[in-house]
Amino acid sequence: MHVQRRGLFNLALGDFISIVFMAFALGMDAFSVGLGIGMQAIRLKRIFIIGLTVGIFHIVMPFIGLILGTYISHNIEGIAILAAGLLLCGIGLQMIIHTFLKKDSPLAPVGFGLFVFAFTVSLDSFSVGLSLGLSGVETVLAIILFGLFSTILTWTALLIGRRTHHLLGTYSEILGGCILFGFGLNILF
Template sequence: MDGAVLGTSVAAGQLMTIVVMAVALGMDAFSLGIGIGLKGIRKLDIVKLSLLIAFFHVVMPLMGMFMGQYVGSLLGGVAVKAGGALLLLLGGHMIYSSLRGDAVQSFDHRTAWGMLLFSLSVSIDSFSVGVSLGMFATDVVTTVLMFGLFGGIMSIMGLLLGRRVSRSLGEYGEACGGIILFAFGILFLI
Protein backbone atom coordinates (compact mmCIF):
# COMPACT_ATOMS: atom_id res chain seq x y z
CA MET A 1 0.00 0.00 0.00
CA ASP A 2 1.47 3.33 -0.94
CA GLY A 3 1.63 6.39 1.35
CA ALA A 4 -1.18 8.36 -0.34
CA VAL A 5 -3.71 5.54 0.07
CA LEU A 6 -2.64 4.95 3.67
CA GLY A 7 -2.88 8.68 4.43
CA THR A 8 -6.36 8.87 2.88
CA SER A 9 -7.63 5.89 4.85
CA VAL A 10 -6.22 7.32 8.10
CA ALA A 11 -7.88 10.70 7.40
CA ALA A 12 -11.20 8.98 6.59
CA GLY A 13 -10.92 6.97 9.80
CA GLN A 14 -10.25 10.10 11.85
CA LEU A 15 -13.19 11.89 10.23
CA MET A 16 -15.48 8.94 10.96
CA THR A 17 -14.32 8.93 14.58
CA ILE A 18 -15.02 12.67 14.87
CA VAL A 19 -18.50 12.21 13.36
CA VAL A 20 -19.31 9.37 15.78
CA MET A 21 -18.16 11.49 18.73
CA ALA A 22 -20.16 14.48 17.43
CA VAL A 23 -23.30 12.33 17.20
CA ALA A 24 -22.70 10.95 20.70
CA LEU A 25 -22.34 14.48 22.12
CA GLY A 26 -25.35 15.61 20.10
CA MET A 27 -27.51 12.87 21.64
CA ASP A 28 -27.52 14.79 24.92
CA ALA A 29 -28.75 17.86 23.09
CA PHE A 30 -31.39 15.76 21.32
CA SER A 31 -32.65 14.06 24.47
CA LEU A 32 -32.64 17.16 26.61
CA GLY A 33 -34.20 19.10 23.73
CA ILE A 34 -37.13 16.71 23.91
CA GLY A 35 -37.46 17.55 27.60
CA ILE A 36 -37.59 21.29 26.96
CA GLY A 37 -39.79 20.82 23.91
CA LEU A 38 -42.31 18.90 26.03
CA LYS A 39 -42.74 22.05 28.08
CA GLY A 40 -43.82 23.85 24.91
CA ILE A 41 -41.53 26.06 22.85
CA ARG A 42 -41.90 28.57 20.03
CA LYS A 43 -40.09 28.05 16.73
CA LEU A 44 -38.03 31.22 17.21
CA ASP A 45 -36.88 29.94 20.61
CA ILE A 46 -35.94 26.61 19.00
CA VAL A 47 -33.66 28.46 16.59
CA LYS A 48 -32.10 30.65 19.31
CA LEU A 49 -31.59 27.77 21.73
CA SER A 50 -30.13 25.48 19.04
CA LEU A 51 -27.69 28.14 17.88
CA LEU A 52 -26.57 28.68 21.46
CA ILE A 53 -26.14 24.92 21.95
CA ALA A 54 -24.14 24.72 18.70
CA PHE A 55 -21.97 27.61 19.92
CA PHE A 56 -21.25 25.89 23.24
CA HIS A 57 -20.58 22.59 21.43
CA VAL A 58 -17.78 24.48 19.65
CA VAL A 59 -16.46 26.53 22.58
CA MET A 60 -16.45 23.86 25.30
CA PRO A 61 -14.31 21.31 23.41
CA LEU A 62 -11.97 24.13 22.36
CA MET A 63 -11.57 25.11 25.99
CA GLY A 64 -10.93 21.48 26.88
CA MET A 65 -8.37 21.06 24.11
CA PHE A 66 -6.44 24.12 25.22
CA MET A 67 -6.55 23.32 28.94
CA GLY A 68 -4.10 20.45 28.73
CA GLN A 69 -3.88 17.08 30.34
CA TYR A 70 -3.21 18.12 33.94
CA VAL A 71 -5.90 20.77 34.32
CA GLY A 72 -8.31 18.62 32.32
CA SER A 73 -7.84 15.64 34.59
CA LEU A 74 -8.69 17.86 37.57
CA LEU A 75 -11.63 19.74 36.05
CA GLY A 76 -13.01 17.24 33.51
CA GLY A 77 -14.89 15.16 36.09
CA VAL A 78 -15.94 18.25 38.03
CA ALA A 79 -17.44 19.81 34.89
CA VAL A 80 -19.55 16.73 34.16
CA LYS A 81 -20.70 16.55 37.80
CA ALA A 82 -21.60 20.25 37.77
CA GLY A 83 -23.62 19.73 34.58
CA GLY A 84 -25.39 16.77 36.20
CA ALA A 85 -26.25 18.79 39.31
CA LEU A 86 -27.55 21.61 37.14
CA LEU A 87 -29.78 19.21 35.19
CA LEU A 88 -31.08 17.72 38.45
CA LEU A 89 -32.02 21.19 39.67
CA LEU A 90 -33.65 22.20 36.38
CA GLY A 91 -35.54 18.90 36.05
CA GLY A 92 -36.62 18.90 39.68
CA HIS A 93 -37.86 22.46 39.41
CA MET A 94 -39.82 21.66 36.23
CA ILE A 95 -41.47 18.65 37.90
CA TYR A 96 -42.28 20.64 41.04
CA SER A 97 -43.68 23.60 39.13
CA SER A 98 -45.85 21.37 36.93
CA LEU A 99 -47.32 19.69 40.01
CA ARG A 100 -47.86 22.97 41.86
CA GLY A 101 -49.40 24.70 38.87
CA ASP A 102 -49.40 28.49 38.75
CA ALA A 103 -48.29 28.77 42.39
CA VAL A 104 -44.64 28.27 41.37
CA GLN A 105 -42.76 30.11 38.64
CA SER A 106 -41.40 27.57 36.19
CA PHE A 107 -37.90 27.47 34.64
CA ASP A 108 -38.18 29.82 31.68
CA HIS A 109 -36.14 28.63 28.72
CA ARG A 110 -37.16 31.77 26.78
CA THR A 111 -35.08 34.17 28.86
CA ALA A 112 -31.44 34.82 28.04
CA TRP A 113 -30.42 33.38 31.42
CA GLY A 114 -32.58 30.27 30.93
CA MET A 115 -31.21 29.63 27.44
CA LEU A 116 -27.65 30.14 28.62
CA LEU A 117 -28.13 27.83 31.59
CA PHE A 118 -29.72 25.08 29.52
CA SER A 119 -27.20 25.35 26.66
CA LEU A 120 -24.28 25.22 29.04
CA SER A 121 -25.65 22.21 30.91
CA VAL A 122 -26.15 20.33 27.62
CA SER A 123 -22.68 21.21 26.32
CA ILE A 124 -20.56 20.80 29.43
CA ASP A 125 -19.68 17.16 28.71
CA SER A 126 -18.00 18.26 25.47
CA PHE A 127 -15.36 19.98 27.65
CA SER A 128 -14.11 16.58 28.86
CA VAL A 129 -14.13 15.24 25.32
CA GLY A 130 -12.08 18.26 24.26
CA VAL A 131 -9.53 17.51 26.97
CA SER A 132 -9.19 13.96 25.64
CA LEU A 133 -8.91 15.16 22.05
CA GLY A 134 -6.29 17.72 23.05
CA MET A 135 -3.93 14.87 23.88
CA PHE A 136 -4.08 13.57 20.31
CA ALA A 137 -3.16 15.20 17.01
CA THR A 138 -6.58 16.00 15.55
CA ASP A 139 -7.78 18.66 13.18
CA VAL A 140 -9.14 21.13 15.75
CA VAL A 141 -11.24 23.21 13.34
CA THR A 142 -12.95 20.21 11.74
CA THR A 143 -13.55 18.59 15.12
CA VAL A 144 -15.20 21.55 16.84
CA LEU A 145 -17.23 22.50 13.75
CA MET A 146 -18.59 18.95 13.54
CA PHE A 147 -19.43 19.04 17.26
CA GLY A 148 -21.24 22.35 16.80
CA LEU A 149 -23.07 21.21 13.66
CA PHE A 150 -24.33 17.98 15.18
CA GLY A 151 -25.13 19.60 18.53
CA GLY A 152 -27.22 22.27 16.81
CA ILE A 153 -29.00 19.92 14.40
CA MET A 154 -29.77 17.31 17.04
CA SER A 155 -31.08 19.92 19.48
CA ILE A 156 -33.42 21.23 16.76
CA MET A 157 -34.67 17.70 16.16
CA GLY A 158 -35.21 17.08 19.88
CA LEU A 159 -36.93 20.41 20.49
CA LEU A 160 -39.25 19.92 17.51
CA LEU A 161 -40.09 16.37 18.56
CA GLY A 162 -40.76 17.47 22.14
CA ARG A 163 -42.89 20.36 20.88
CA ARG A 164 -44.99 18.01 18.75
CA VAL A 165 -45.46 15.49 21.57
CA SER A 166 -46.29 18.22 24.09
CA ARG A 167 -49.47 19.04 22.19
CA SER A 168 -50.82 15.57 22.94
CA LEU A 169 -49.56 15.49 26.55
CA GLY A 170 -51.08 18.83 27.49
CA GLU A 171 -50.40 19.87 31.07
CA TYR A 172 -48.23 16.80 31.76
CA GLY A 173 -45.66 17.85 29.15
CA GLU A 174 -43.64 19.96 31.56
CA ALA A 175 -43.54 17.15 34.13
CA CYS A 176 -42.37 14.66 31.48
CA GLY A 177 -39.69 17.09 30.34
CA GLY A 178 -38.57 17.60 33.93
CA ILE A 179 -38.33 13.83 34.43
CA ILE A 180 -36.11 13.55 31.34
CA LEU A 181 -33.79 16.35 32.55
CA PHE A 182 -33.72 14.88 36.05
CA ALA A 183 -32.83 11.41 34.71
CA PHE A 184 -29.97 12.79 32.63
CA GLY A 185 -28.73 14.70 35.66
CA ILE A 186 -28.57 11.43 37.61
CA LEU A 187 -26.74 9.74 34.73
CA PHE A 188 -24.15 12.55 34.65
CA LEU A 189 -23.59 12.18 38.40
CA ILE A 190 -23.16 8.40 38.32
Protein backbone atom coordinates (compact mmCIF):
# COMPACT_ATOMS: atom_id res chain seq x y z
CA MET A 1 0.00 0.00 0.00
CA HIS A 2 1.38 3.38 -1.02
CA VAL A 3 0.91 6.24 1.43
CA GLN A 4 0.77 9.67 -0.16
CA ARG A 5 1.87 12.68 1.89
CA ARG A 6 -0.17 15.83 1.52
CA GLY A 7 2.07 18.85 1.59
CA LEU A 8 1.63 22.47 0.74
CA PHE A 9 2.17 21.84 -2.96
CA ASN A 10 1.19 18.13 -3.08
CA LEU A 11 3.80 17.55 -5.76
CA ALA A 12 5.53 14.29 -6.63
CA LEU A 13 9.25 14.15 -5.87
CA GLY A 14 10.07 13.64 -9.54
CA ASP A 15 8.12 16.76 -10.53
CA PHE A 16 9.83 18.77 -7.79
CA ILE A 17 13.29 17.64 -8.92
CA SER A 18 12.40 18.49 -12.52
CA ILE A 19 11.34 22.00 -11.49
CA VAL A 20 14.56 22.48 -9.50
CA PHE A 21 16.72 21.41 -12.44
CA MET A 22 14.71 23.61 -14.79
CA ALA A 23 15.10 26.59 -12.44
CA PHE A 24 18.83 25.91 -12.32
CA ALA A 25 19.02 25.70 -16.13
CA LEU A 26 17.15 28.99 -16.54
CA GLY A 27 19.38 30.67 -13.97
CA MET A 28 22.48 29.56 -15.87
CA ASP A 29 21.72 32.11 -18.59
CA ALA A 30 21.83 34.91 -16.02
CA PHE A 31 24.90 33.26 -14.49
CA SER A 32 26.85 33.24 -17.75
CA VAL A 33 26.01 36.85 -18.57
CA GLY A 34 26.60 37.83 -14.93
CA LEU A 35 30.15 36.50 -15.07
CA GLY A 36 31.02 38.95 -17.80
CA ILE A 37 29.28 41.83 -16.08
CA GLY A 38 30.91 40.97 -12.78
CA MET A 39 34.33 41.51 -14.32
CA GLN A 40 33.53 45.20 -14.44
CA ALA A 41 34.09 47.31 -11.34
CA ILE A 42 30.77 46.71 -9.57
CA ARG A 43 30.08 47.46 -5.94
CA LEU A 44 28.40 44.92 -3.65
CA LYS A 45 25.28 47.07 -3.34
CA ARG A 46 24.91 47.10 -7.15
CA ILE A 47 25.43 43.30 -7.23
CA PHE A 48 22.58 42.92 -4.73
CA ILE A 49 20.26 45.11 -6.81
CA ILE A 50 21.14 43.36 -10.08
CA GLY A 51 20.48 39.90 -8.62
CA LEU A 52 17.17 40.97 -7.11
CA THR A 53 16.02 42.56 -10.37
CA VAL A 54 16.93 39.47 -12.39
CA GLY A 55 15.06 37.31 -9.84
CA ILE A 56 11.93 39.46 -10.10
CA PHE A 57 12.00 39.24 -13.88
CA HIS A 58 12.43 35.46 -13.63
CA ILE A 59 9.22 35.40 -11.58
CA VAL A 60 7.14 37.77 -13.71
CA MET A 61 8.07 36.41 -17.15
CA PRO A 62 7.35 32.71 -16.47
CA PHE A 63 4.19 33.69 -14.57
CA ILE A 64 2.87 35.33 -17.72
CA GLY A 65 3.96 32.27 -19.71
CA LEU A 66 2.32 29.92 -17.20
CA ILE A 67 -0.99 31.78 -17.43
CA LEU A 68 -0.94 31.58 -21.23
CA GLY A 69 0.17 27.94 -21.12
CA THR A 70 -2.63 27.00 -18.73
CA TYR A 71 -5.18 28.71 -20.97
CA ILE A 72 -3.85 26.87 -24.01
CA SER A 73 -3.74 23.50 -22.21
CA HIS A 74 -7.43 23.72 -21.29
CA ASN A 75 -8.37 24.43 -24.89
CA ILE A 76 -5.95 22.16 -26.77
CA GLU A 77 -5.18 19.22 -24.46
CA GLY A 78 -4.13 16.74 -27.16
CA ILE A 79 -1.26 18.88 -28.46
CA ALA A 80 -0.17 20.26 -25.06
CA ILE A 81 2.47 17.65 -24.19
CA LEU A 82 4.01 17.71 -27.67
CA ALA A 83 4.17 21.50 -27.63
CA ALA A 84 5.77 21.54 -24.18
CA GLY A 85 8.51 19.10 -25.20
CA LEU A 86 9.24 20.83 -28.50
CA LEU A 87 9.35 24.22 -26.81
CA LEU A 88 11.86 23.09 -24.19
CA CYS A 89 14.03 21.41 -26.84
CA GLY A 90 13.93 24.58 -28.93
CA ILE A 91 14.86 26.84 -26.03
CA GLY A 92 17.73 24.57 -25.01
CA LEU A 93 19.03 24.37 -28.56
CA GLN A 94 18.72 28.14 -28.95
CA MET A 95 20.76 28.69 -25.78
CA ILE A 96 23.50 26.35 -27.03
CA ILE A 97 23.64 27.91 -30.51
CA HIS A 98 23.49 31.44 -29.09
CA THR A 99 26.58 30.67 -27.02
CA PHE A 100 28.65 30.07 -30.13
CA LEU A 101 27.26 33.07 -32.04
CA LYS A 102 27.53 35.52 -29.16
CA LYS A 103 29.72 38.57 -29.54
CA ASP A 104 31.14 40.27 -26.48
CA SER A 105 29.42 43.55 -25.76
CA PRO A 106 29.81 45.58 -22.61
CA LEU A 107 26.60 45.67 -20.57
CA ALA A 108 25.98 48.42 -18.08
CA PRO A 109 23.47 47.09 -15.54
CA VAL A 110 22.43 50.51 -14.25
CA GLY A 111 19.10 52.28 -14.70
CA PHE A 112 17.38 51.32 -17.94
CA GLY A 113 20.31 49.04 -18.81
CA LEU A 114 19.53 46.96 -15.72
CA PHE A 115 15.96 46.37 -16.88
CA VAL A 116 17.15 45.49 -20.39
CA PHE A 117 19.66 43.03 -18.91
CA ALA A 118 17.06 41.44 -16.60
CA PHE A 119 14.49 41.25 -19.41
CA THR A 120 16.98 39.70 -21.82
CA VAL A 121 18.13 36.94 -19.48
CA SER A 122 14.53 36.18 -18.45
CA LEU A 123 13.04 35.87 -21.94
CA ASP A 124 13.75 32.15 -22.01
CA SER A 125 11.88 31.77 -18.70
CA PHE A 126 8.75 33.17 -20.39
CA SER A 127 8.85 30.38 -22.95
CA VAL A 128 9.61 27.77 -20.31
CA GLY A 129 6.73 29.16 -18.24
CA LEU A 130 4.49 28.69 -21.26
CA SER A 131 5.56 25.07 -21.65
CA LEU A 132 5.18 24.43 -17.90
CA GLY A 133 1.65 25.75 -18.13
CA LEU A 134 1.11 23.37 -21.01
CA SER A 135 2.28 20.42 -18.91
CA GLY A 136 0.28 21.42 -15.80
CA VAL A 137 3.21 21.85 -13.38
CA GLU A 138 2.56 23.54 -10.00
CA THR A 139 2.59 27.26 -10.81
CA VAL A 140 3.54 28.87 -7.51
CA LEU A 141 6.44 26.54 -6.77
CA ALA A 142 7.84 26.86 -10.28
CA ILE A 143 7.90 30.65 -10.40
CA ILE A 144 9.29 30.98 -6.88
CA LEU A 145 12.12 28.57 -7.68
CA PHE A 146 12.82 30.31 -11.00
CA GLY A 147 13.20 33.63 -9.20
CA LEU A 148 15.20 32.18 -6.31
CA PHE A 149 17.66 30.25 -8.47
CA SER A 150 18.18 33.10 -10.94
CA THR A 151 18.79 35.57 -8.09
CA ILE A 152 21.29 33.31 -6.34
CA LEU A 153 23.05 32.35 -9.57
CA THR A 154 23.27 36.00 -10.66
CA TRP A 155 24.76 37.02 -7.31
CA THR A 156 27.19 34.12 -7.49
CA ALA A 157 28.25 34.96 -11.04
CA LEU A 158 28.74 38.63 -10.29
CA LEU A 159 30.87 37.80 -7.25
CA ILE A 160 32.92 35.22 -9.16
CA GLY A 161 33.24 37.64 -12.08
CA ARG A 162 34.76 40.20 -9.74
CA ARG A 163 37.52 37.74 -8.85
CA THR A 164 38.12 35.77 -12.03
CA HIS A 165 38.19 36.15 -15.78
CA HIS A 166 36.19 34.23 -18.40
CA LEU A 167 36.36 30.82 -16.79
CA LEU A 168 32.86 29.34 -16.98
CA GLY A 169 30.75 31.86 -18.92
CA THR A 170 30.33 29.93 -22.17
CA TYR A 171 30.21 26.53 -20.54
CA SER A 172 27.50 27.49 -18.06
CA GLU A 173 25.14 28.61 -20.82
CA ILE A 174 25.85 25.42 -22.78
CA LEU A 175 25.09 23.40 -19.63
CA GLY A 176 21.81 25.27 -19.12
CA GLY A 177 20.83 24.71 -22.76
CA CYS A 178 21.64 20.99 -22.52
CA ILE A 179 19.52 20.62 -19.39
CA LEU A 180 16.50 22.30 -21.03
CA PHE A 181 16.96 20.26 -24.20
CA GLY A 182 17.16 17.08 -22.11
CA PHE A 183 13.93 17.90 -20.29
CA GLY A 184 12.25 18.58 -23.61
CA LEU A 185 13.35 15.17 -24.90
CA ASN A 186 12.14 13.60 -21.65
CA ILE A 187 8.67 15.09 -22.16
CA LEU A 188 8.57 14.01 -25.82
CA PHE A 189 9.74 10.44 -25.24
